[in-house]
Amino acid sequence: EAQVTQNPRYLITVTGKKLTVTCSQNMNHEYMSWYRQDPGLGLRQIYYSMNVEVTDKGDVPEGYKVSRKEKRNFPLILESPSPNQTSLYFCASTSMAGVMWGEQFFGPGTRLTVL
Amino acid sequence: KQEVTQIPAALSVPEGENLVLNCSFTDSAIYNLQWFRQDPGKGLTSLLLIQSSQREQTSGRLNASLDKSSGRSTLYIAASQPGDSATYLCAVYVSGTYKYIFGTGTRLKVLA
Numbered sequence: 001e002a003q004v005t006q007n008p009r010y011l012i013t014v015t016g017k018k019l020t021v022t023c024s025q026n027m028n029h030e031y032m033s034w035y036r037q038d039p040g041l042g043l044r045q046i047y048y049s050m051n052v053e054v055t056d057k058g059d060v061p062e063g064y065k066v067s068r069k070e071k072r073n074f075p076l077i078l079e080s081p082s083p084n085q086t087s088l089y090f091c092a093s094t095s096m097a098g099v100m101w102g103e104q105f106f107g108p109g110t111r112l113t114v115l
Numbered sequence: 116k117q118e119v120t121q122i123p124a125a126l127s128v129p130e131g132e133n134l135v136l137n138c139s140f141t142d143s144a145i146y147n148l149q150w151f152r153q154d155p156g157k158g159l160t161s162l163l164l165i166q167s168s169q170r171e172q173t174s175g176r177l178n179a180s181l182d183k184s185s186g187r188s189t190l191y192i193a194a195s196q197p198g199d200s201a202t203y204l205c206a207v208y209v210s211g212t213y214k215y216i217f218g219t220g221t222r223l224k225v226l227a
Binding site for chain 2: 056105
């Protein structure tokens, strides 16, 4: 089954404790993204990656890091989480080939609470 | 800077009604536009993708249209059902930036 997986699904942590949210896709897609979703603000793109070792900032990159060492994986790293990073996070994978070029597929989400 | 707006923010309709959801964007330089549904506490499910060269796409009871020159897309839902209750989101893939911009969504409730 074609899918995007994220782990963990729920995470409660404390300010300053480094964490990583993993994202993996099995569709051989080149493009992957991270979003955060906040009430009233909608989904905002944090970082995206056009391919292995190619990453760039989205609209809200401050406080986050990413890496893309393998095509299927795109982890999101919070080096020193703060309460304003409490949010619902989504990973997405995007086809860059064929007639459905640019169609995004989303993971189930990770609900992060930073105390 | 590209901005995407969805109006209304919330909508309640009786079952069986045909309805239209709107998505407006400020810059016509887009690669494509995608409609999603999101159920409470869940991820996003892709409904329809319209490339910039296309005018509309259809899937079952759903029809999405795109008018790039006026910066508008509509999602038409025929014969609405209670199971259609969800938040509907549109997103544009912005030309030249490789970024996606989402609208804030329309929360739809279909009453039985």
